[in-house]
Ligand SMILES: Nc1ncnc2c1ncn2[C@@H]1O[C@H](COP(=O)(O)OP(=O)(O)O)[C@@H](O)[C@H]1O
């Protein structure tokens with residue numbers, strides 16, 4: 001896996017005893033309308049790094065963004081909904097220790113909490129994006145954040161594709177900088193898919209939009225032996241092959257691109273497997289669906305899931321595979337009548353002996369929704385949606401590159 005971790009020191013090699021250690025985490029978790037956390041996996045995944053630092057007597061300063069606040073353009077009440085307070089309280093429960101929470105990430109309030117920390121104590125700064133300077137990678141803001149600590153650790157994989165102050169600008173000011181256990185695990189798992197995947201390598205792509213995933217489709221074509229396409233994305237490909245998908249979600253402006261991708265796949269001898277049957281209904285809110293041949297979608301209906309034959313075709317590909325990457329649901333899996341394809345792929349991957357990597361976003365949520373037993377059997381479930389796709393595309397990510405040190 002040479003390359004991806006080169007020059008990056010893992011936290012276990014950093015001297016952190018009694019030091020003030022800034023750990024950038026990604027606590028950008030989904031919240032319900034009452035502000036309760038609906039999926040705490042990003043917080044749980046950061047625990048090994050936080051515990052490691054606390055057990056070694058570090059003074060731990062955690063920082064994260066939450067959502068996309070627009071400081072100056074949102075009311076105080078709207079901003080308050082994006083406070084990290086629920087994450088801090090939840091973390092305190094998971095750690096069984098107090099988590100101090102200053103009301104800001106910089107300024108006197110933050111400094112007081114940070115400088116009063118004793119060895120083995122932890123604080124969580126307030127949402128970094130309450131300052132517009134965070135997303136602008138503002139130098140002065142980055143310096144203010146950097147003043148909090150002597151060591152910088154990035155464990156926020158979900159945000160490494162952002163050149164923001166807490167991920168990029170401040171990191172380069174530290175001689176002692178490195179990655180946490182989560183970031184290391186993500187880089188190892190996803191980096192292996194880019195550099196040396198065991199073959200046969202199968203990619204399963206789904207979700208709503210071809211346009212969001214063009215770059216990753218093109219990058220994957222260079223690496224994989226088979227590309228299985230489901231979800232609304234498959235509709236566009238089926239339509240590109242001349243099938244009438246009726247009222248299904250299709251990106252008509254992407255039909256030429258889908259044809260180009262199919263052509264390229266033929267040249268590269270990559271098998272593209274599209275659904276042969278689909279589950280259709282008259283509307284997104286329908287209480288049941290009907291399985292039909294992909295070439296016989298009835299007028300006025302839309303394809304909302306892959307059908308059982310398609311699921312069998314897909315599953316068969318996992319049997320011989322040594323590596324599988326999955327991103328994007330196979331259908332409208334949030335609705336029970338259209339969830340079988342997505343959960344079926346999740347269960348089949350759990351049973352497969354291949355090294356299975358699930359890209360973040362909806363596919364990770366679907367794996368967790370399929371149950372603990374399914375999630376535990378995956379090789380790796382990424383905590384980053386956008387970040388995992390950009391890494392798979394082979395892009396250099398600012399939050400990773402900045403951690404490299406030449407010596
Ligand atoms: N056939 C379909 N018709 C309508 N919506 C679909 C279909 N297949 C998938 N979706 C929807 O696409 C969304 C996920 O798309 P996307 O954001 O591209 O995936 P991801 O978050 O995994 O990258 C889900 O909300 C899912 O319900």
Ligand SMILES: O=C(OP(=O)(O)O)[C@H](O)COP(=O)(O)O
Pocket residue numbers: 026028067068158159162360361383384385386387
């Ligand atoms: O949730 C995140 O991204 P993801 O939805 O692509 O996984 C990260 O926390 C980054 O957030 P951003 O896309 O608002 O910069």
